[in-house]
Amino acid sequence: MDYSSRLNPEIQALKPSGIRKFFDIANEMDDVISLSIGEPDFVTPWHIRQAGIRSLEDGKTWYSPNRGFMELREGICQWFAHHYRVQYEPKTECLVTVGGSEAIDGCMRCLIQPGDEVLIPQPSFVCYQPLAEMAGGVPVILETKAENSFRLTPEELKAAITPKTKLLILPYPNNPTGAVMRREHLNALADVLRGTDVMVLSDEIYSELTYGDTRHVTFSAIPDMRERTVVINGFSKAFAMTGWRLGFALGPEPIIKQMTKLHQYAIMSAPTMSQLAAVEAMNNGDSDSAYMREQYDMRRRLIVDGFNELGLTCFEPEGAFYIFPCIRSTGLTSDAFCEKLIQEEHVAVVPGSAFGDCGEGFVRVSYSYSIKHITEALSRIAHFVQRHHADTL
Known part of the structure; x- marks a missing residue:
């Protein structure tokens, strides 16, 4: 049977995720140190796991309401208001989803019509462009630059907006670069958006992982932006709950209503057990997030210094748990660097090109791993870089 003629050609045309490629290779090799996946090395805190276990022991194995348990939606809205100073109505402006990824997909499908332009800053997470295309949208790539700390500038945004522009993706704190948009940067983007009909999908899954004295600012807190913004967040990064697959969307009632329908x-x-565990995270998990953030910060400083000493320079990331070093000095492409590194030194990282064409010449390295893990990886990468620098001389 000719399956190619029976499958959706748009889906067939999509490239597989460049992240998973090197993760899969690493799984098939011995003695591999993987810095490739954005997954906390922490186990979900015990009191959160215990809440999930208790839900099973109590026989709470039934479906939840479509929008999610009211207790969880109330907890999400209270937590968000406490941390980010924006109020949402739990009954009508909050939707609990299967991970943040479902919320991103649902938001795009509810907002985008065929031919609508979707502004996507890159480098950024791999899902935005294919999801926009599957919704019938036309991705418009906005290349962010290392000299601007990979932030989207108001000039770049203004130049990209056309009468067909429907949606702006704001992926900050950013995966893969670790870039963060502070309040002054968000205010500048808001000045461009006022007077337009452009909607905003603000993916804030790393909101609890920002470093320094200034905490994350949600785009919906910027004056006049709440009414045009859907905030996407979840439990995977802040509470080490990746496998529980739970996220949420906060936004204006008319949008959340349509996302709920989809x-x-x-x-x-969403899974009942995961939701009941997440209630505990919302009510009593802030100290866990704070501890993990401190540990990531220590690792961040170690790995940034390590790569800079190797001559693979990178700007200091202010959020998430990734660095994005430039590897052009080795004379290798991003793909070649990653392929040779895993074969020669058994260290897995991800090519920057997986996050957009403008990521070529960079690699993404996750520091969501132990100090011991990172230190050994740096030692192996040092051998690799010395060898390939010598080859380019």
Whole structure:
């Protein structure tokens, strides 16, 4: 049977994720140190796991309401208001989803019509462009630059907006670069958006992982931006709950209503056990997030210094748990660097080109791993760089 003629050509045309390629290779090799996946090395805190276990022991194995348990939605809205000073109505402006990824997909499908332009800063997470295309949108790539700390500038945004522009993706704190948009940067973007009909999808999954004295600012807190913004967040990064697959969307009632409709048909409801564990995270998990943030910060300083000493310079990331060093001095492409590194030194990182064409010449390195893990990886990468620098001389 000719399956190619029976499969959706748009889906067939999508490239597989460049992140998973090197993760899969690493899984098939011995003695590999992987710095490739953005997954906390912490186990979900015990009191959160215990809440999930208790839900099973109590026989709470039924479907939840489509939007998510009211107790969880109330907890999410209270937590968000406490941390980011923006109020949302739990009944109508909050939707619990299967991970942040479902929320991103649902938001795009509810907002984008065929031919609408979607502004996507890159380098950025791999899902935005293909999801926009599957929704019928036209991705418009905004190349962010190392000299601007990989932040989207108001000049770049203004130049990209056309009458067809429907949606702006704001992926900050950023995966893969670790870039953060502070309040003054968000205010400058808001000045450009006022007077337009451009909507904003603000992916803030790393909101609890910002470093320094200034904490994350949600785009919906910027004056006049709440009414045009859907905030996407979740539990994977802040509470080390990746496998629980739980996220949420906060936004204006008319948008959340349509996203809920899509969620009803495509998913129906998020897992009951995960939601009841997440209630505990919302109520009593802030100290866990703070501890993990401190540990990541220590690792961040170690790995940034390590790569700079190797001559693979990178700007200091202010959020998430990635660095994005430039590897052009080795004379290798991003793909070649990663392929040779894993074969020669058994260290897995991800080519920057997986996050957009403008990521060529960089690699993404995750520091969501132990100090011992990172130190050994740096030693192996040092041998690799010395060898390939010598080859270019």
